[in-house]
Amino acid sequence: MVPIPGPEPPAPIAPPASLAKPAPISRHSPALRQFVSSLDPSRDLRLLDLGGANSANIAFMTHLGTRLYSEDFFATLEDCFGDGDFYENQRDPARVDSFLIQTFSDQRGPFDGALVWDCLQFLRPSLLERTIDHLHRVLEPGAHILAYFYAKDRASLVPQFQFKIQDQHSLLLEQRGEMPPGQNFTNRNIERLFDDFAAVKFFLTRDNIREVLVRR
Numbered sequence: 001m002v003p004i005p006g007p008e009p010p011a012p013i014a015p016p017a018s019l020a021k022p023a024p025i026s027r028h029s030p031a032l033r034q035f036v037s038s039l040d041p042s043r044d045l046r047l048l049d050l051g052g053a054n055s056a057n058i059a060f061m062t063h064l065g066t067r068l069y070s071e072d073f074f075a076t077l078e079d080c081f082g083d084g085d086f087y088e089n090q091r092d093p094a095r096v097d098s099f100l101i102q103t104f105s106d107q108r109g110p111f112d113g114a115l116v117w118d119c120l121q122f123l124r125p126s127l128l129e130r131t132i133d134h135l136h137r138v139l140e141p142g143a144h145i146l147a148y149f150y151a152k153d154r155a156s157l158v159p160q161f162q163f164k165i166q167d168q169h170s171l172l173l174e175q176r177g178e179m180p181p182g183q184n185f186t187n188r189n190i191e192r193l194f195d196d197f198a199a200v201k202f203f204l205t206r207d208n209i210r211e212v213l214v215r216r
Contacts, residue, residue, distance in 0.1 A: 022159075025173040026166065031203045031211035033169035035113065035146045041065055045112040048138065050103075050119045056164035056172070057115070069107055073119045074160070074176075076102050087182065090124040099127070100134060109138030116147040117163045120193075123182045128193065136196055139216040145197075149185045151210040156180060185210070 039045055045066040049057055052072035061068040080099040081089040089095055114135055120128060135145060150158035157178045164172040183189075187202055187210075194200050194214050203211035 022175045036168040048111045049115040051117045060165040110140045118148045143216045145214040147212045149210040152208045
């Protein structure tokens, strides 16, 4: 007697596109290349990384002979403002003071550079101004800030990335989520944010990420 085959097992169902984790993006970064070139290998350098500790960045900077001090900026943002209306909570003076103390009290500097990545996009203007004041305070004169801003005008949601250094001119971007920006950023208002700094340089890219290098 020939056995009758049973029903075929159902094919696996792919998760909806909105729930699927985007693939990491490898991209060339001229701003990173210039940031690395600005570092003086003959000195004992200290850098601040606001993206949180990751092995790729630590290994790269250690290989250059640079000490990297990591601070998880986004985790502290979530702890201080994440219960309820994220941006409305940034109006609360007590929460703001707690956030700035947690972020900068252990990172007094002076630092020879700061990897700020895309952190500044998710701050209300008043908190953004105070955060930049703290960065100005902890950086040595001549030190650089490396920052990234989503360049699509009036976007309702912008991606939030973890940045991993692959080499001195390329990054791996792993999207951690997306959220509304604290404000829309143009070249002009970015320049205004850094009025107290010596120079702001923009790098042209073919995607929606604006690269910015700021000199203290």
